[in-house]
Amino acid sequence: MRGKEFIKTLFMSFFIIVTLVNVATYILGITLQPEIQFGYEALLSPLIYGFFGVLPFAIMYSNRELSVRQLLIRKSVQLLLIELLLLYISFGGGMFDPSNTRLAMPLAGSILIIYVLVNLILWLLDLNTAKSLTNELIDFQKNHNEADISVSDD
């Protein structure tokens, strides 16, 4: 993936991540720390996670068409980088208390779930595009078959 297409995917991924981080924060918060209250600055955390979450997408940039094997390797490295980066900014960046290790596993799990969901949503968007392209293709074939018939009638 490269150029405009890459930038488009990056932006789409960013907004999907921000939305899903909001949902994950709500679920994790209400389950693990329901007593905690936040200030306005907490509203920035999904954006920060979104920003750092899309940075490893750079690994998917390629001028050449990637093979399935190359793609899977890059996706695995991407997931690993996202996990390390987001866990680092969570515990090293002061969002969570580094001594509160019981949060690490649910957080890592949430990152994995969000990563899978982002890829699933992007795939569903492609599925939708494929369906509308198939419909356009059927119309295209119908129109061209009709055109052929009218030519042979002459």
Add this chain to the structure above:
Amino acid sequence: MNKLGLDVKVRKIEQNAPEMVEIQCHEIDHRVLEIVSFVKARQGQVTGWIGEKQYELAISDICYLEAVDNKVFIYCSKEVYETRQKLYELEEILTQKNFLRISKSVLLNLMKVQALTPALNGRFTAILMNKEEVIISRKYVPELKKTLKGGK
């Protein structure tokens, strides 16, 4: 005489006389065969080879063409033929016959596609009428959309 060693003459004929291309040559070599293939392709036929056997294929029977290691192969529903023409030469003619470049090495007959499905990394898979699958590179998707919307 030009660099290829063949003179080119075009002669206007009367309206009721049949149009034709005549090649006068010392021997039927690859240059002559290429010219013959080109003329046939303009008329809706492509010359394909299986071994030393030559076949005239109707363009409408071709599913897709693929270039592999400097060779170009023609994929029909059941058989695979080799052609001596270059992919870019065929592309010039076949894009007028509802063929479209879908990757660096593949020309697809849109009339032979049954459905499109998403593949990995933003690519699409074209499922052909004979259930064969061909990958459409992301780079060529905008051109596909344009063609289907009648932009070509």
